[in-house]
Amino acid sequence: MVVSRPWLQHYPSEVASSYEYPLINAGHMLVHATETNPDQYACSFMGYNLTYKKLLSSAYQFANGLSQLGVSKGERVAIMLPNCPQMMIAYFGTLLYGAIAVMTNPLYKEGELTHQLNDAEASVLVTLDLFMERVSKIRDKTSLRTIIVASIAEYLPFPKNILYPLKMKKDGQSTVVPAGDDIYRFKRWLRTCSSAPVLAEVDALEDVAILQYTGGTTGVAKGVMLTHYNLVANTVQNSRWFYRAKRGEEVFLAALPCFHVFGLTVLLHQSVYNAGRLILLPRFEVTQVLQQIEKYKVTIFPGAPAMYNAIVHDANHSSYQLHSIRACVSGAAPLPNEVQEKFERITGGRLIEGYGSTETSPVSHANNIWGYRKIGSIGIPYPNTDAIIVNSETGEQLDVGEIGEVVVRGPQVMKGYWKRPEDTAAVLKEGWFYTGDLGKMDEEGFFYIVDRKKDMINASGFKVYPREVEEVLYEHPSIKEAVVIGVPDAYRGETVKAFVILDEKATDVDEDAIKQWCRDRIAVFKVPRIVEFRSQLPKTMVGKVLRRQLVAEEAARKQPEGDSDPSKDE
The missing domain is CATH 3.30.300.30 (ANL, C-terminal domain)
Structure with missing residues (x-):
């Protein structure tokens, strides 16, 4: 394949075309943030604040707890949690220990949950008490040995921690956790675990850090193997693209769920890598989002088009101070031009469209935030990333302006699909990932997604x-x-x-x-x-x-x- 890279002429002077990506355990991002900013708030959750020092200590406890449970390096730990402090603790604790995190959608029905847990052969599940009724119904059909049950109330300030269980009961939602020697209460269990430092040595290029399952919107969900190197590389790429981000000063709004790879990388990883403050929201609710932006003076708000669309159509958005927002990147679905223009007028910030997939950790393209961009385009390839357009049937590389399949290579491209060598071979060819998306490239190197082949x-x-x-x-x-x-x-x-x-x-x-x-x-x-x-x-x-x-x-x-x-x- 011939790659001409016309997009490089549009890189801002602050962004290089190539970087070195450290071969480290991805959990080291939290260790480094704590070393430089120990007393900075790592996250805020419904009035509760957690410092980097406390977050790392809790992650160490979780890692040591996995050891006590007999979990081996490379074993799969399923994390079925919304955006909450326990999600961050369990995720980084799993990475630091050298196990593989399986980020699980809490909305999964029983059949979907059974499929994912069995496919991943997960031995541990971290979940909420609110989901235990569903989990209990399918547990005997899975390989789960241990369940660690968290509660939203555990990390709420007084009096919310008292009122929350009462509200759940009033709403008819059960927070009852069945008794069992292999069922543990998250915070109570954490207190029994050592906080001694844990940082497993990994082969960053080969060792899988997470199994991120595809959305299943086009068929059966497959486990995407993302290595420590994939995750660190894409985090660094994102950070270099946000070159005006100020370490220790940015406030990230996590309305995107971090069990989704987009939220995981551009929010959780990006915030920790920059020693930022992550405002955790368990779900998207437009009034709450507007309130949080005003209260915390949010500066970075990655999201999905539906979120920005909800804000611009909210009748009360003008009642809130939203001008703290500096940069937003939209992904997961096409961003309508009208929504982009209205959101920028309302906030004064920059909203750009990016592009990627679960298989690319996920970001491969983005428009310039503060430089030359093209509305309606997904932008240009990231540093160290190549992209071309090919004929899906013949594999022939197409010329500028011709519509074909978007093909990508770079350090963020997955290792492959978990236990699916044939599916892997179908999309990974000589280092190139065949995305299944139809697009085109213009003469300046900007890419446009036309649609998915299947759509x-x-x-x-x-x-x-x-x-x-x-x-x-x-x-x-x-x-x-x-x-x-x-x-x-x-x-x-x-x-x-x-x-x-x-x-x-x-x-x-x-x-x-x-x-x-x-x-x-x-x-x-x-x-x-x-x-x-x-x-x-x-x-x-x-x-x-x-x-x-x-x-x-x-x-x-x-x-x-x-x-x-x-x-x-x-």
């Missing part, structure tokens, strides 16, 4: 990219959210269907009005033939719309929708 709609032989149609829908002043999929059609094979959420203030907007809006802006074969109005869309916790679920819902209806009048394609 492309084939209507009467015409290729329709959902993202292009969605961008047009987002431009409509009354549309708050939109997603487009292909549905079966007797004549066309597939036809375009749009799911739309209207702004609360919208009036006199119907299906015909939406279709006419699109006809005025895109080719007729791209115009949605069906528009379904909804109050909400199925999403992952990161805000990525579950297209697969919408497609499944359509399939369940059995009868193909859409008119079959070929004259409307002309």
Whole structure:
């Protein structure tokens, strides 16, 4: 493959094209932050503050506790927690000990949870008391030996720690933990463990630090093996890209869940690497986010498009002081241009779109934050990262402007899929990762994602990219959210269907009005033939719309929708 790297001309002078990435245990990032900023707050959680010194001491206790439980280096420790102090303690404790962290989505249903725990062969699970009913139902179907149960109340200040269990009981949520010799209460168990330093020696290039499961939005979730080197390299790349970040002074808002690789790297790792303060939110709620930005004077707010979209459409956003925000990077889903422009006007900060995947730890591309950028683009490749566009069928490298599959190589590219050599071989070829995303590169080296190969709609032989149609829908002043999929059609094979959420203030907007809006802006074969109005869309916790679920819902209806009048394609 020939790589010309035209993007390097657009690197700011503060960013080099290449860096050396330390071959260390990824947990050392916390050790270093504590050495330089021991009394700095590492995180704040609903009024509770944890210093770096205390966080590291607790992580050491967790690591020593794994030793007491008979866990071996390389064993898998599943961490099924929302953003909370216990998540940080368990995660860094697992890395420091040399075990493998399996970041597990707390929203998983019983079948999904069973699959992941069995696939990873996890021996330890760290979870919340609120999830124990679900865990208890599937435990006998897994290889779990030990369960460590945390409670939100453990790290709440008085009187919240007293009121929280009462509120859960009132809401009908059980915090009861079943008794058992192999079930431990998180904070109580931690107190019995030594805080002696632990830092396992690792082969950073080969030893897996985490198993990060793919979202499952395109099929069965696979365990992505990310090494210590992958994680450290991508953290350093992110930090160099945020070159104006001031060590020990930045305040990061963690509304993204850190069990997702985007939140893990650009929030948890990035904050600790820079000795920053991480404001932990267990879930995204727009009013709470606005309050936290104002209260803590948040400076860096990585997020998903749905989060920024919620803020710009919130009727009360102007009541909050949001101008502390300096930099935001959007990922996990396409960022509509309208949302980007409105958010920057509201906050005065910079919101850029980045790109990556679980398999790239996750960031491979980003627009310049304070330099030359292109709205609508995912930006340019990171330092030490190459990207090209190839023909998916032939593997032939394509020219500037041609649409094909985005292929990436760099220090952040995964080792492979856990216990899936055939799947690994299908996407990793001679050091290049085949992303499965369709895109193009312009003459200046900026990349654009057109869509995923699997999402492309084939209507009467015409290729329709959902993202292009969605961008047009987002431009409509009354549309708050939109997603487009292909549905079966007797004549066309597939036809375009749009799911739309209207702004609360919208009036006199119907299906015909939406279709006419699109006809005025895109080719007729791209115009949605069906528009379904909804109050909400199925999403992952990161805000990525579950297209697969919408497609499944359509399939369940059995009868193909859409008119079959070929004259409307002309």
